[in-house]
Amino acid sequence: MIGLNLVYGVAGSVFALFAVLALADAPRRIANAAFYALLSVSFFAGDLLGDFGNGLLVIALTAIAASGRFRARPREASPERPRGNALFAAALIIPATALVGTLLFKQVPALVDARQATLVALALGVLLALGIGYAWLRPGLATPFREGRRLMDDVGWAAVLPQMLASLGAVFAIAGVGDVVGGLVGGAIPEGSLLGAVAAYAVGMALFTVVMGNAFAAFPVMAAAVGVPILMRQFGGDPAPVAAIGMLAGFCGTLMTPMAANFNLVPAALLELKDRNGVVKAQVPTALPLLLFNLALLWWVLS
Template identity: 65%
Template sequence: MIGIGFVYLVAGSFFAAAAILGTVDRRWSNALFHALLALSFFAGDRLGDIGNGILVLALVAIATSGRMKRGEASTAAAPQGPLLALALVIPAAALGGTVLFKQMPARVDPAQATLVALAVGALLALLLCHLLLRAAPLSGVRAGRRLLDEIGWAAIMPQLLASLGAVFALAGVGEVVGGLIGRAIPTGSIFGAALAYGLGMALFTVVMGNAFAAFPVMVSAVAIPLLVHRYGGDPAPIAALGMLAGFCGTLLTPMAANFNIVPAALLELRDRYGVIRAQAATALLLLAFNILLLWWVVR
């Protein structure tokens, strides 16, 4: 059965290729960083908790050493061809593949259908770029490695922050936060619970940089005990709206470096926080709307 292992194989192969190209170009720190990432995808389940912990510490050591080099400027000619159509291959494959693979439970793990479809879409887009644009076989990998070097260590921040959220949940942070919020919310106030959940998701995301890190904390603290169990809300829209509230926090924080700081660097903006300033008003309006929608859904 095709499952998450296939996705790890595709991701690990890309990082391994980036490590090889980095070695050829004598970008030693970048190559080692990408090689460790490839190892985590290829053999993370066999390294054990201690092995993976050492691997993460090694990644942090490389990232903080200041020896990772930024991506080199591209010298390739601008490609010609159906670029818009090629750009839509991955989302189209992810959507269509999800629907198709869920009808094939004997061959594709239904729980991982979307990720498998996303990986297939990335490979298909790479193949079509090679065939339609007549690019060299490794040009796509080289361009991906160049972008990866430009982003640097921030490329793995979503994974690290999502792991941090899981650690917080296992450590019982959600229960502590839930106790504090429970005493602050007036008894029987659905709006108060919706406000605490939505605002908490946004604030935790601002602090931790990723809504996936905030989600397990606020769900265990407010969403499940109050909005679902006490007030009988539907878990599906509550979870979805909570994530949307968290994404509003993503728009407001430099901790979400891959969304807010890296684009400012790539665009060479004078104001390092210019992206955040441009998004702030929209983020606050969307947060208010999501909180009101949460209240309406639960009540």
């Protein structure tokens, strides 16, 4: 059965190629190569390493990032190939394949693990877009990976922040942070108030995301505090919309925090903006109304 084995295999292979390309540079970028090699190992052999082994791997990644030796490559002039807006068609292949594949794969559970249908479809979309790009633009065999590695070099260690922060959220949940927050929030919500519970959940998701930098890290805490015990059990909410809209509320927090460095600080650096928080400031007027909309939507769904 096809599942995460395909996704991890594709990701591990790409990072392994990035490591090889970093070693082929002149001068060699040993730190970059080691960083990508460790990421490749995590995808290929994470299950075999166990918790302790993966913990050591994360420490090694952190040490490389903290050493300051992980550096971006000097920018090189590349030949212009004017293709107009048609270039966006290749990029749109990925989300289109993910959407169609998710709907189709769930109908054939014997072929694809239904729990991982979206990720499998996303990986297939990337491979399909890559194949179409080769046939259409006819680049050198290694060109897409060189360009991908150049982008990863620019983003740097911040590329792994989502995984790290999602893991932190799981640690917080296991440590009982959600229960503590739930006790505090429960005392502040008027008894029997659906609107109060929805507001605490949605705003809490946004605020925890602002602090932690990632909605995936905030979700286990707020789900344990408000989502499951109050919205689902007390008010009988359907887990699907409670979880989905809660994550959307969290993403509103992502738009408003520099802690989401890979989303908000890295683009400012790549665009050479004078204000390093310029991306965040531009997103706040969108994030706040969107948060209110998600709050209202969740209240309407549960009413």
